[in-house]
Amino acid sequence: MSDIDLHRHLIGRQGSRRELNTPVxxxxxxxxxRNIAAMAAFAKRAGVALRPHAKTHKSVGIAKLQIAAGAVGVCCAKMGEAEALAAGGIASILITSPVVTPQAVARLVALAEKCDDLRVVADNPENADALAAAARGLKKTLSVVVDIDPGIRRTGVSSPEAAVTLARKIADAPSLSYAGVQFYCGAQQHIETFEGRRAAIEERTAYLSSVIEALRAAGLPPAQVTGGGTGTHRIDAALGVFNELQVGSYVFMDRQYDDCDLGGDGARLYENALFVDAHVISANAPGMGTIDSGFKSMSTDGGNPTIIAGAPKDAAFFFMGDEHAALLAMGHAFRIGDHVILAPPHCDPTVNLYDAYHVVRGDTLIDIWPVSARGRSR
Known part of the structure; x- marks a missing residue:
């Protein structure tokens, strides 16, 4: 039974959050x-475009809320995500990972026919040649962004000279259009102190500026300078090099970002909006409750979740397998059926474990939204 069929009857019923089948x-x-509005207002004040990364939420509905608040479009990490969001009516999409295999390039070109504004990154001249050949049958040019390696050796051209060579190849291809550059400092997003994060980003942005200067000197100034993230968006905007921000996790927040001082003053800029709800299903040992939420219900790469409600905030949390976890709090009397609310440690891969979001206001279920691109990792 689907989540919608299982829980449709609870929509609008007062207190129905407690009646949801868990984990959920x-x-x-x-x-x-509030998170969407806050980031949109910040981007407007800073004078930068907002292109949120949909790999966080994988949701047509949330993407539309972001665009309604002022975003120019969205980013997607994979072709499957882009196909799902475009099918839902999202008109401007940047695919932030290179699309290189013949079968993936064929899907890209097919999507470009349907999508008003589809952009893709590239970091290799051979890939640019393949994109140019595949795009010759399009009625419009395919927009290509030069991906610049920020130092993590994952993707991106490795030098200013390589950026110029690739940008020129793209610009010279009649079926392609050179749209700009991408620079995403993923390794710096979770540096906890603002000062440490700012120093790291200032150093990396100086390198980005050297690449942009090389492109300008070659007559290839990038119209779009896109990148950044939730952890660095305040710093990125202040440095004034990016004109488009790829923030993602701000819509939900998670423990990894909660650990960071995003603004430099210790204030929380965004709220936890994403939760995994569970129930205590066994309580036969003093001070211990076993919940029905284990490895299969949330990503564990970021450590343990934060306990929001239903147990002492300082209770110890231990995963106990695929379907279970334990809460330990000496002196606390757990009871079967206790409703426990957890904030996941890493929102993006946690979302990918579920078919639907259960949207609540207070303790009441008000809607159920599909995770439109769940599992679309190809």
Whole structure:
């Protein structure tokens, strides 16, 4: 039975959050709206375009909320995500990972026919040649962004000279259009102190500026300078090199970003809006409750979740297998059926474990939204 069929009868019923079958992925709808509005207002004040990364939420509905608030479009990490969001009516999409295999390039060109504004990154001249050949049958040019390696050796050209060579190849191809550059400092996003994060980003942005200067000197100034993220968006905007921000996790927040001082003053800029709800299913040992939420219900690469409600905030959390976890709090009397709310440690891969969001206002289920691109990792 689908999540919608299982829980449709609970929509609008007062207190129905407690009646959801668990584990279940929950959005606080009001917190989500406030996060979207706060980031949109910041981008407007800073004079930068907002292109949120949809790999966080994988949702047509949330992407539309972001665009309605002022975003120019979205980013997608994979072709499958882009196909799902385009099918839902999202008109401007940047694919932030290179698309290189013949079968993937064929899908890219097919999507470009349907999508008003599809952009893709490249970091290799051979890939640019393949994109140019495949795009010759399009009625419009295919927009290509030069991906620049920020130092993590994952993707991206490795030098200013390589950026110029690739940009020129793209610009010279009649079926392609050179759209700009991408620079995403993923390794710096979770540096916890603002000062440490700012120093790291200032150093990397100086390198980005050297690449842009080389492109300008070659007559290839990038119209779009896109990148950044939730952890660095305040710093990125202040440095004034990016004109488009690829923030993602701000819509939900998670423990990894909660550990970071995003603004430099210790204030929380965005709220937890994403939760995994669970129930205590066994309580036969003093001070211990076993919940029905284990490895299969949330990503574990970021450590343990934060306990929001239903147990002492300082209770110890231990995964106990695929379907279970334990809460330990000496002196606390756990009871079977206790409703426990957890904030996941890493939102993006946690979302990918679920088919639907259960949107709540307070303790009441108000809607169920599909995770449109769940599992679309190809």
């Amino acid at each position: 992925l929950v959005i606080d709808g009001d917190a989500l709206s």
